[in-house]
Amino acid sequence: xREIANAGVIPMTGPVEPEISPTLRAAAIxxxxxxxxxxxxxxxxxxxxxxxxxxxCMTLAVLGCALLYxxxxxxxxxxxxxxxxxxxxxxxxxxxxxxxxxxxxxxGGIGATVIGVIWGxxxxxMRGLYLALVTLMLAGAFQVLVAVISFPVGGPGFLxxxxxxxxxxxxxxxxxxxxxxxSYFLFVALITLLCIFLVEIHRRxxxxxxxxxxxxxxxxxxxxxxxxxxxxxxxxxxxxFIAGVGGALLAGLFGQLDQTAFPTTTSIVIFIGMLLGxxxxxxxxxxxxxxxxxxxxxLIDLNVNTNAGFMIFGAALLFALRDPLGLGGQLTLxxxxxxxxxxxxxxx
Amino acid sequence: MNLLPFVASGIGLxxxxxLSSVGLVILYRASGTLNFAFxxxxxxxxxxxxxxxxxxxxxxxxxxxxIAVATGIAYCYGRVFAPRLAHRDRVVRAIxxxxxxxxxxxxxxxxxxxxxxxxxxxxxxxxAVTLFGVRLTGxxxxxxxxxxxxxxxxxxxxxxxxxxxxxxxxxxDRHISAAIGVRVTQIDTIAWTLNGLFAGIAGxxxxxxxxxxxxxxxxxxxxxxxxxxxxxxSSLPGAFIGGxxxxxxxxxxxxxxxxxxxxxxxxYVAALLFLMIVGAGHGVxxxx
Numbered sequence: 001x002r003e004i005a006n007a008g009v010i011p012m013t014g015p016v017e018p019e020i021s022p023t024l025r026a027a028a029i030x031x032x033x034x035x036x037x038x039x040x041x042x043x044x045x046x047x048x049x050x051x052x053x054x055x056x057c058m059t060l061a062v063l064g065c066a067l068l069y070x071x072x073x074x075x076x077x078x079x080x081x082x083x084x085x086x087x088x089x090x091x092x093x094x095x096x097x098x099x100x101x102x103x104x105x106x107x108g109g110i111g112a113t114v115i116g117v118i119w120g121x122x123x124x125x126m127r128g129l130y131l132a133l134v135t136l137m138l139a140g141a142f143q144v145l146v147a148v149i150s151f152p153v154g155g156p157g158f159l160x161x162x163x164x165x166x167x168x169x170x171x172x173x174x175x176x177x178x179x180x181x182x183s184y185f186l187f188v189a190l191i192t193l194l195c196i197f198l199v200e201i202h203r204r205x206x207x208x209x210x211x212x213x214x215x216x217x218x219x220x221x222x223x224x225x226x227x228x229x230x231x232x233x234x235x236x237x238x239x240x241f242i243a244g245v246g247g248a249l250l251a252g253l254f255g256q257l258d259q260t261a262f263p264t265t266t267s268i269v270i271f272i273g274m275l276l277g278x279x280x281x282x283x284x285x286x287x288x289x290x291x292x293x294x295x296x297x298x299l300i301d302l303n304v305n306t307n308a309g310f311m312i313f314g315a316a317l318l319f320a321l322r323d324p325l326g327l328g329g330q331l332t333l334x335x336x337x338x339x340x341x342x343x344x345x346x347x348x
Numbered sequence: 349m350n351l352l353p354f355v356a357s358g359i360g361l362x363x364x365x366x367l368s369s370v371g372l373v374i375l376y377r378a379s380g381t382l383n384f385a386f387x388x389x390x391x392x393x394x395x396x397x398x399x400x401x402x403x404x405x406x407x408x409x410x411x412x413x414x415i416a417v418a419t420g421i422a423y424c425y426g427r428v429f430a431p432r433l434a435h436r437d438r439v440v441r442a443i444x445x446x447x448x449x450x451x452x453x454x455x456x457x458x459x460x461x462x463x464x465x466x467x468x469x470x471x472x473x474x475x476a477v478t479l480f481g482v483r484l485t486g487x488x489x490x491x492x493x494x495x496x497x498x499x500x501x502x503x504x505x506x507x508x509x510x511x512x513x514x515x516x517x518x519x520x521d522r523h524i525s526a527a528i529g530v531r532v533t534q535i536d537t538i539a540w541t542l543n544g545l546f547a548g549i550a551g552x553x554x555x556x557x558x559x560x561x562x563x564x565x566x567x568x569x570x571x572x573x574x575x576x577x578x579x580x581x582s583s584l585p586g587a588f589i590g591g592x593x594x595x596x597x598x599x600x601x602x603x604x605x606x607x608x609x610x611x612x613x614x615x616y617v618a619a620l621l622f623l624m625i626v627g628a629g630h631g632v633x634x635x636x
Contacts, residue, residue, distance in 0.1 A: 075439050125627065129382060129438045133573055134623060136384075137616035140570045144613035264567065265453070268446055275443075307462070310454030317447030318429060321440055 020336060022204065028335075029196055029282060036286075037189035041182050049181050051297035052290070053253050056188045057083065059289025060195055060246030062274045064239030066288070067199055069271075070279035071211040072235055075132040078119065079270045081142035082240050084262035086112035086247025091152045091257065094172045095160050101175035101252065105191070108248030109241040116240020117233050124229050139267040151257040171255030188249050195242045196282050207234055265310065266292075272317045278326020287328045352480035354603045355596060359479075360488030360557045362595020363495040364550050365615070368572035369579070369591040370499045371546025376581050377519040378539035381430060382442040383422075384569055388452035389544050390551020391565030393418035395460050397552055398468045398560055407471065415548035421452070422544020426537045434536075449566060456562035468555035491553045498546065499588045506584070511538055519582070571598075571612070574619035594618070 040052045061079040068074040089111025090104045099107075119138050126134070152160025154170030162168050178187035202208055210231040213221040222228055251257055269292050277288020296309040320326065325333065368386060376382050383389075397414035401407060425448055433441050472486035506512035514535040517525040526532050554568055575594040579586025594615035601611035 075443065121624070126623065129442055130623065132439055132442060133382070133577065134620060137570060137574060137620060140567065141613040141616045141620075144610055148609040263563075264570075265450070265563075268450065271443070272447070272450075305458045307454045307457035310450045310457065312454075314447040314450030314452075314454060317450070318444060321433065321436075321444055321447075 020339065026197070026200075029200070030193065032283065033189060033193045033196065033286065037186060041186055041189075045181065047301070048297070049185055050253065051293055053181075053185045053188050054250065055290045055293035055297075056185075056192045057246040057250040057253070058270065058273070058292045059192055059286055060242050060249070061270045062277065062289040062292065063195060063199055063282070063285040064242045065270055065274045066277075066279040066285040067202075067239045067242075068235055069274065071203065071208065071215065072232065073215050074232075074235070075128075075271070076135045076239065077132055077264075077267050077271055078135040078139040078142065079239070079243055080262055080267035081139040081264075082112045082116055082119075082243035083247040083250065084142060084146055085115045085240075086244025087251045087257055087262075088146070088151055088247070089244065090248035091172055091251050092158075092160060094251075095152050095154045095170065098173075101173075101178075104172070104252070105245055105248040108251070109244040112244025112247060113237045113241040116236045116243070119240075120233060120236030124232055136264070136267075139264045143262060143264050146262055147259045150259045151251075153256050169256055172251050173255075174252050184253065188253070191245060191249060192286075195245060196286065199238070199242070200282055202238060207231060211235060269310075269313050272313045272320065274326075275320040276316055276326055278324075278329035278332075280325065281328050281332045283332050284326045284328025287331075288326070291327075349603060351600060351603055353482045354599045356479040356482040356484060357602075358596045358599025359484065359592075360491050360553075360595075361598060362592040363488070363491035364553050364557065364568075364591075365571055365575045365594045366588045366591025367491070367495040367498060367546055367550045367553070368568060369575035369587040369594075370495075370502065370584055371543050371550065372569075372572055372576045373579060373581060373584055373587040374502055374515075374546070375539045375543040376576070377584075378515040379426075379430065379434075379518065379536040380438050380441065380522065381445065382438070382573070382581070383540075383543055384442060384445040385425070385449035385452060386543065386547045386572060387551070387566045387569035388449040388456070389418040389422055389547035390549075390554060390568055391456050391562055392421065392452055392551070393548035394468050394551040394555030394560055394565060395456055395562075398466070398555065399460075401468075411552055414552060415545065418548030418551065419541055419544035422547065423537065423541045426540025426543075430536060430540065431533055434532075449569070453562055453566040456566075460560075460562065462562055464561070466560040468552060468560050470552075470556050473556070487553065487556050491557065494549060494553070495588070495591075498549070499584065502542070503584055511535065515539060571615040574615040577619040578622055 040049070044052060058080075061083050064082070065076055065079040068076045086108035090108030093099065093107040093111075094104050119135070149159050150161060153162055154160060154168070155162035174184050175187065178184040203211075210221070210226045213224060213226055214228055214231060218228060250261075270289075273288035273292035274285065275288075276291060277286070278284030292313075295312055296306050299306050299309050323330075368390070372383060372386055393414035395414075396417055397410045400410035400413055405413070425445075429444065429448075430441070433444055470487050470490075472490050475486035476483050477486075477489065478484070504512075506515055514525070514530045515538075517528075517530050518532065518535055522532065550568065550572075551565055554565060558564055571594050572591070575590035576587050578590030578593060597614040597618050598611045601607045601614045607614075
């Protein structure tokens with residue numbers, strides 16, 4: 001009987017209760033992110049450290065993307081544009097009032113939340129293909145917009161631009177406790193960890209249950225008294241917030257940003273990274289995000305034309321669509337099996 | 349302000365958008381796949397034509413080769429990959445074509461480079477007419493003519509041939525069509541081939557009127573989709589008109605200095621407003 005109940009969730013191999021406690025899952029997140037980040041911080045510097053910091057910012061974009069796709073089945077092809085919005089707002093706020101770094105990050109997150117919800121408004125009326133089209137057009141529109149207005153660099157006025165010479169551009173300062181590249185990377189890793197927990201908490205509490213029911217059947221969800229518009233908007237807000245935080249962290253990494261940094265193609269690559277990593281589990285977003293930056297960085301390091309990266313991701317997408325678990329999902333399943341097997345042996 | 353000169357200058361781009369939008373809608377109606385790789389097909393066609401011309405190949409052969417290769421890629425994808433995804437929902441099928449678009453975009457950008465100022469020159473550039481005080485090259489009028497003829501031809505194909513009947517049947521209901529004996533894979537493949545043909549021609553024209561750049565050509569698909577959205581992805585005349593309108597929006601925005609720089613986002617914003625105000629309606633696949 002138990003085997004039927006568990007069919008399709010965790011394949012059982014031993015006579016044990018399929019118990020992986022929430023505490024253990026939380027501990028696993030901390031250990032995996034901590035160990036990976038620790039190894040990166042200890043072994044890499046300069047070029048690679050900068051790229052891994054960017055990769056973590058991309059992880060945040062992937063995390064939001066996976067939230068929308070994994071929980072609600074909504075395809076968002078504008079996640080990198082939302083990172084751009086977060087970066088823009090945080091730079092704008094920074095150059096106005098020079099607040100503490102946490103306030104800058106929050107401002108980026110809140111800015112992208114607002115835009116994310118506004119962008120999500122069409123999604124409340126449509127789903128499926130049309131949402132993918134809308135978000136792709138939004139990413140395209142953002143690319144055009146940002147190419148014209150660029151990012152604030154401490155100049156006067158709302159757009160904050162300086163003269164053509166560009167000599168008086170002002171960099172956004174990093175927090176005092178994270179001014180070096182390594183400490184800033186660890187700081188970004190910590191924020192990434194917090195964002196992963198933010199999403200996990202949502203997934204395992206009331207919003208997560210509401211999303212699951214909405215995805216299953218909207219009419220059923222409405223009949224069960226779930227406020228569909230509210231919870232969908234919440235998902236967009238959350239994914240926007242996380243992306244915006246990623247944008248603020250990216251702005252902190254470089255100090256100033258270029259208008260060419262947020263092309264539509266990256267939003268597409270983020271979506272592909274999410275599919276490759278897997279959208280059901282947090283590990284998928286983490287690995288997918290790292291992969292989206294690691295591949296181009298490796299190509300540059302190997303002196304291969306970076307455009308080959310697009311070919312790799314494009315080809316990978318055609319195969320990733322056939323495996324809904326993704327890399328992260330496969331690894332998680334493997335870890336769970338091993339753990340349960342181990343527990344089973346200990347119990348007998 | 350006299351806007352007529354801007355209207356005239358938008359004809360060429362509008363015709364390319366119309367051609368692209370019609371090409372997208374034919375495939376979407378018949379097979380339910382929205383092809384994000386449409387612009388990339390066009391890019392391959394334009395770059396190949398340009399390359400062959402520089403190798404000294406006669407012009408007509410270079411264009412024909414470009415269009416043939418774009419059509420061939422579309423045929424292969426429609427024959428090899430598309431059937432494997434036929435049972436998945438429309439989003440997944442569309443997303444898969446994004447993968448193809450990236451592969452082609454990456455390949456073009458790798459081989460031909462990004463940001464190089466290049467244009468595909470056509471002999472029709474030499475002739476010109478003056479409309480509302482604007483000198484229009486022959487290419488723009490050719491673009492309009494080609495778009496009209498091809499859209500009209502497809503309309504006739506749908507109305508009067510067996511293949512067209514099959515396509516219309518698939519647009520109504522794939523499962524029932526298959527059950528009564530419509531050869532789904534064959535019709536799908538024909539739709540893909542037509543899509544590639546439209547893309548190949550649109551790419552060569554855009555490579556002339558705009559510029560020869562992998563990004564610009566690949567992302568031709570976004571305004572084309574915007575144009576197709578005006579037709580709710582289902583009506584061919586609507587797609588044609590939508591394309592012309594999208595071209596006009598871009599051209600008219602040039603008339604307003606504050607907005608001129610944002611002009612390429614014009615069709616997207618218009619399509620977004622259309623979706624928010626009018627809605628996706630009950631076109632093909634709207635219920636899925």
